[in-house]
Amino acid sequence: MVPEPFEIVVKRRDTTDTWTFELEPRSGEPLQFAAGQFTMLSAGGAGEVPISISGDPDRPERLVHTVRAVGLATRAICDADPGRVLGVRGPFGTAWPVDEVRGMDVVIGAGGIGLAPLRPALMSLLARREGYGRLVLMYGGRSPDQLLYPDELADWADRGFEVLVTVDSAGPEWLGHVGVVTRLVRRAELDWTATAAMLCGPEVMMRFMVAALVDQGAQGENIYASMERNMQCGIGHCGHCQLGPTLVCRDGPVYCWSELAPWLAIREL
Amino acid sequence: MDGVHVIERNDFDALLDALTRRGYAIVGPTVRDQAIVYDEIASSADLPAGWTDEQEAGHYRLRRREDEALFGYAVGPHSWKQYQLPAEVKLWRARVDQDGGLSNVTEPPRESPRYAFLGARSCELHAVGILDRVLLGGSHPDPADAGRTKDLFIVAVQCGEAGGTCFCVSMKTGPVAERGFDLALTEVLEEHRHYFVVEVGSERGADVLADVPHGEAVEEDRTAAGAVHARTASQMGRELDVTEIKELLYRNYDHPRWEEVAERCLTCGNCTMVCPTCFCTTVEDVTDLAGEHVERHQRWDSCFTVDYSGIHDGAVRGSAKSRYRQWMTHKLATWHDQFGTSGCVGCGRCITWCPVGIDLTEEAAAIRESEEGPK
Amino acid sequence: MKGLEELIADASVFAGLDSASLSLIAGCAGNEHVRAGTFLFQEGEQADRFYLIRHGAVSLEVHAPAAGSRVIETLGEGEVVGWSWLFKPFRWQFDARATAPTRLVAFDGACLRGKCDADHELGYQLMERFASAMLERLQATRLQLLDVYGNARASA
Numbered sequence: 001m002v003p004e005p006f007e008i009v010v011k012r013r014d015t016t017d018t019w020t021f022e023l024e025p026r027s028g029e030p031l032q033f034a035a036g037q038f039t040m041l042s043a044g045g046a047g048e049v050p051i052s053i054s055g056d057p058d059r060p061e062r063l064v065h066t067v068r069a070v071g072l073a074t075r076a077i078c079d080a081d082p083g084r085v086l087g088v089r090g091p092f093g094t095a096w097p098v099d100e101v102r103g104m105d106v107v108i109g110a111g112g113i114g115l116a117p118l119r120p121a122l123m124s125l126l127a128r129r130e131g132y133g134r135l136v137l138m139y140g141g142r143s144p145d146q147l148l149y150p151d152e153l154a155d156w157a158d159r160g161f162e163v164l165v166t167v168d169s170a171g172p173e174w175l176g177h178v179g180v181v182t183r184l185v186r187r188a189e190l191d192w193t194a195t196a197a198m199l200c201g202p203e204v205m206m207r208f209m210v211a212a213l214v215d216q217g218a219q220g221e222n223i224y225a226s227m228e229r230n231m232q233c234g235i236g237h238c239g240h241c242q243l244g245p246t247l248v249c250r251d252g253p254v255y256c257w258s259e260l261a262p263w264l265a266i267r268e269l
Numbered sequence: 270m271d272g273v274h275v276i277e278r279n280d281f282d283a284l285l286d287a288l289t290r291r292g293y294a295i296v297g298p299t300v301r302d303q304a305i306v307y308d309e310i311a312s313s314a315d316l317p318a319g320w321t322d323e324q325e326a327g328h329y330r331l332r333r334r335e336d337e338a339l340f341g342y343a344v345g346p347h348s349w350k351q352y353q354l355p356a357e358v359k360l361w362r363a364r365v366d367q368d369g370g371l372s373n374v375t376e377p378p379r380e381s382p383r384y385a386f387l388g389a390r391s392c393e394l395h396a397v398g399i400l401d402r403v404l405l406g407g408s409h410p411d412p413a414d415a416g417r418t419k420d421l422f423i424v425a426v427q428c429g430e431a432g433g434t435c436f437c438v439s440m441k442t443g444p445v446a447e448r449g450f451d452l453a454l455t456e457v458l459e460e461h462r463h464y465f466v467v468e469v470g471s472e473r474g475a476d477v478l479a480d481v482p483h484g485e486a487v488e489e490d491r492t493a494a495g496a497v498h499a500r501t502a503s504q505m506g507r508e509l510d511v512t513e514i515k516e517l518l519y520r521n522y523d524h525p526r527w528e529e530v531a532e533r534c535l536t537c538g539n540c541t542m543v544c545p546t547c548f549c550t551t552v553e554d555v556t557d558l559a560g561e562h563v564e565r566h567q568r569w570d571s572c573f574t575v576d577y578s579g580i581h582d583g584a585v586r587g588s589a590k591s592r593y594r595q596w597m598t599h600k601l602a603t604w605h606d607q608f609g610t611s612g613c614v615g616c617g618r619c620i621t622w623c624p625v626g627i628d629l630t631e632e633a634a635a636i637r638e639s640e641e642g643p644k
Numbered sequence: 645m646k647g648l649e650e651l652i653a654d655a656s657v658f659a660g661l662d663s664a665s666l667s668l669i670a671g672c673a674g675n676e677h678v679r680a681g682t683f684l685f686q687e688g689e690q691a692d693r694f695y696l697i698r699h700g701a702v703s704l705e706v707h708a709p710a711a712g713s714r715v716i717e718t719l720g721e722g723e724v725v726g727w728s729w730l731f732k733p734f735r736w737q738f739d740a741r742a743t744a745p746t747r748l749v750a751f752d753g754a755c756l757r758g759k760c761d762a763d764h765e766l767g768y769q770l771m772e773r774f775a776s777a778m779l780e781r782l783q784a785t786r787l788q789l790l791d792v793y794g795n796a797r798a799s800a
Contacts, residue, residue, distance in 0.1 A: 045554040046554065084368050
């Protein structure tokens with residue numbers, strides 16, 4: 001359970017408090033992963049944190065992580081520059097159902113940094129574009145300068161994603177949507193009963209997103225969400241990430257919504 | 270392997286000698302700080318001869334017995350968990366290089382002493398199995414955890430009396446150990462004779478027994494042992510109706526009883542420390558002042574702390590109610606879905622060692638009664 | 645080209661109204677076309693109308709000295725702009741600005757209020773529909789207030 005050394009080869013600032021890192025394994029052995037999985041990431045002795053993998057599953061040579069500096073461990077990671085080595089354990093957890101939803105329309109619903117764990121799914125869907133119906137990204141952020149991957153949003157749009165972006169607040173120079181991300185659902189016209197959704201963002205945002213999707217006619221069993229709990233060991237041993245009858249590090253982070261919904265209705269579960 | 274045997278009290282130390290000669294470190298009950306705890310045992314003189322315990326909700330007292338029984342008490346605050354999953358473990362130590370990478374990584378030796386557990390009770394054997402399943406039964410068994418209980422030798426003791434907070438009969442985990450031991454002893458005290466009826470559970474057990482003076486059990490010996498088992502089973506201090514208890518609790522996450530128990534619960538975490546199956550741990554990275562070396566330590570954690578459920582914007586379980594509910598529903602309900610068994614073995618430690626005497630059998634019964642009426 | 649009645653009938657806020665009601669409503673409506681940057685109305689002005697967006701985009705804004713304008717919400721095709729015409733004191737609370745060339749159906753609020761006063765059944769039908777649309781917008785606004793992407797209490 002000792003972390004494997006990965007060297008930072010690229011560090012890119014996404015927003016005021018968020019950076020994307022490309023890491024190469026010192027061992028030379030690529031970290032194979034499935035879209036949706038996470039690793040336990042650490043810098044020096046500042047503690048480990050679960051961070052979703054943001055790279056392309058078809059290109060595992062570089063491990064890509066988008067990290068927001070919100071605490072001790074994530075600040076230590078975000079302070080690290082190219083050439084520095086980070087510790088990596090994993091990958092852990094369940095995957096987005098990229099293969100299972102073939103043939104359907106797919107909505108990717110992302111809120112804030114929640115786009116990062118969805119990026120591998122997005123790339124997999126685009127790499128197999130012909131296998132799906134309409135692909136729609138609904139991405140909500142706090143403000144235009146807090147949006148992740150702005151260059152890629154345009155690229156994804158060119159390659160067959162309908163990219164809808166909305167922010168909670170903006171100046172008049174912003175030409176995109178302003179408003180909560182759930183309003184994008186009401187505006188989209190999809191064949192909802194044959195639409196799958198993959199959601200990642202703050203839990204409140206996902207709850208309301210699901211409500212909006214179901215109101216439109218989407219089926220709970222076609223909705224998937226990536227959950228956040230206090231994952232510490234990644235291997236189902238430490239107990240911290242319990243979510244009712246499940247362990248998020250083992251049975252999640254990606255869950256089918258219809259299985260999870262009754263549990264999320266319980267406060268402080 | 271078959272057959273039932275008898276070891277006289279005077280020959281009991283030969284059993285310990287036989288284990289020692291085979292290289293086992295014997296761990297068993299001993300009296301310390303006015304409680305019966307588990308520690309290394311050299312001879313029967315280290316055992317709590319002539320002691321028993323009084324246990325009730327929030328109450329534990331040692332008391333002299335009128336005889337010299339070696340195992341005349343129920344389970345104490347310790348459990349074998351401390352050997353399976355020690356309270357604090359150093360996972361690794363490494364040098365932090367200029368580039369932030371770790372080098373010279375050393376992991377502590379994985380081989381623990383080969384332990385012989387002396388005096389493990391039936392509920393405890395079930396607890397050892399449940400904990401093994403959590404630590405070793407998943408997709409990522411940790412070799413360090415596996416190493417600690419490899420080649421474990423178990424001398425079980427069939428309980429001669431039940432404690433005031435015991436409910437193993439309800440949990441179907443006792444009082445009689447039926448498997449999972451190498452040798453199982455039933456202590457019999459008669460007016461002029463003190464002896465142990467011995468069942469052999471493995472080849473290794475037979476091998477050890479061969480080194481200990483013993484005889485074949487006669488009908489009277491078997492009857493005496495059977496009477497001990499029956500007496501203990503009839504003495505359970507508590508009971509818990511486990512009929513569809515998972516479903517019962519799943520239906521009652523919003524029950525007002527959780528608020529009531531939270532008014533008493535101090536969220537001290539004692540129940541999780543004494544529980545033989547509570548397995549939660551946290552890790553801490555410790556660096557020296559220069560930041561040149563780092564060690565990762567794993568230590569017991571408790572779901573009663575606020576930090577336990579902390580995510581980036583706060584704790585998921587902020588209230589005492591939610592934390593008690595998490596603990597109890599985990600033991601009795603969600604454990605089934607997570608690991609395929611109950612997480613409770615009915616040992617009663619959480620009741621005895623709760624400073625305010627919260628009793629999970631009472632809490633579960635209250636919820637059940639609210640649905641089904643009093644029994 | 646669709647007639648006004650058809651355009652109105654297609655809008656979700658008027659869904660299910662009978663043709664008599666639709667033609668009553670259409671009697672208070674007219675087509676408009678505005679360039680990007682045009683204010684449909686501004687804070688403090690008298691609120692005597694509302695709009696249905698046929699094509700284009702409108703942003704609701706509030707202006708503060710020095711801070712400039714902040715966009716509170718953007719509205720698009722099929723959505724209604726403006727509620728203040730319905731209630732006293734009939735004064736706009738925010739600015740509404742077209743952010744693209746925009747085609748609209750404009751409704752005369754005083755005209756429609758008069759028809760609702762005269763025909764309470766029509767009034768009820770319209771109020772129910774407007775209340776529902778306003779509720780949806782209110783709920784969305786509350787979610788926005790949560791600032792769910794913020795960074796309130798960092799620890800990990």
